Amino acid sequence: NAGVTQTPKFQVLKTGQSMTLQCAQDMNHEYMSWYRQDPGMGLRLIHYSVGAGITDQGEVPNGYNVSRSTTEDFPLRLLSAAPSQTSVYFCASSYSLGANGLDGYTFGSGTRLTVV
């Protein structure tokens, strides 16, 4: 099992460019999420999905789009990059433990994005 795979690991964009951060998991997890991590702010939820075809917004969704056409993949699209989107992005996945909620999310290794 590869776990949660994120690509690319590093990316530099110019303001206004668009790009897609890829996330794939091979654990058949239902739940997948995207977080961004900025210094002193912990991780903030951008978008999440509870299954194929179902997505919802998190705390900081503006400027980002997602889709979940398969269980395995959950790409994050930056529509028009801005310097404020410079951050480290983490994708995570989990399966449900039913009444006990989620198992601890498994995180990908992150994408460090710089927008100049």
Next chain:
Amino acid sequence: EDKVVQSPLSLVVHEGDTVTLNCSYEVTNFRSLLWYKQEKKAPTFLFMLTSSGIEKKSGRLSSILDKKELFSILNITATQTGDSAVYLCAVARAGGTSYGKLTFGQGTILTVHP
């Protein structure tokens, strides 16, 4: 709006010391509280605490959940330099499409000196 607050924000200790990290929370329809350790890269899962499991222990690490007072603590005894990391607390909601959402605190930066 869900809220998770960790304290202290940073902590410097020497090897062998015992540390206590705090996490308080306000969340609608609480389901579970999770602790993560983050070194250079991705957070790694430590514990999950729920109504049916309010105390967890693994080696030198232990954690408790107080659902009445809405806080959790993470204890690390006999600290080692390898414990140096950012420790993150997160809470998960229950119900509907909120089921997959985690709200994180700011993290506590722990530095353990030899």
